[in-house]
Amino acid sequence: MKYWLVKTEPDECSIDDIAKAGDKGMVWDGVRNYQARNFLRDMNVGDHVFIYHSSCAKVGIVGLAEVTEEAFVDPLQFDPDSPYFDAKSNPDSPRWSAVRLRFKQKFQHLLALQQLKQMPALAANPLVQKGSRLSVVPFQVKEYQAVLQQLT
């Protein structure tokens, strides 16, 4: 099993929205960065995924989800009405992928970016590095465990 973190703007899709989606989970689409896409494609069913709220008042890790469907073609890239439409994506070899995520839990407290930056276990993680804009971030087992420990 692998561990990840995905960023989301709570105005668009918050941890509560993921919770509301229930057991069917929700399609995690709209990723338009190659490095992030490649990480999406590395996800396997059962992997754990931290949910991180970005571009908002309370930035940080808010909950946990799991992968319920491995990478498939992101439909929005072929939808001209979508902000995620990509005219240059070839249907014979689609550029962008999506996964399906299902809610596991919402943490009682936010683990703020400020706190994450102070954790030695996360020092090497792209999430806390200056200028990093990666929206899908891999977590090492020890990084994952350190986050969970910080939450208890």
Added chain:
DNA sequence: GCCAACGTTGGC
């Protein structure tokens, strides 16, 4: 709203 840092595009 500001702006630093980054990724992508496209001319050459």
Added chain:
DNA sequence: GCCAACGTTGGC
């Protein structure tokens, strides 16, 4: 292949 210009991300 270089690199300037541009658009986007995301913390503050």
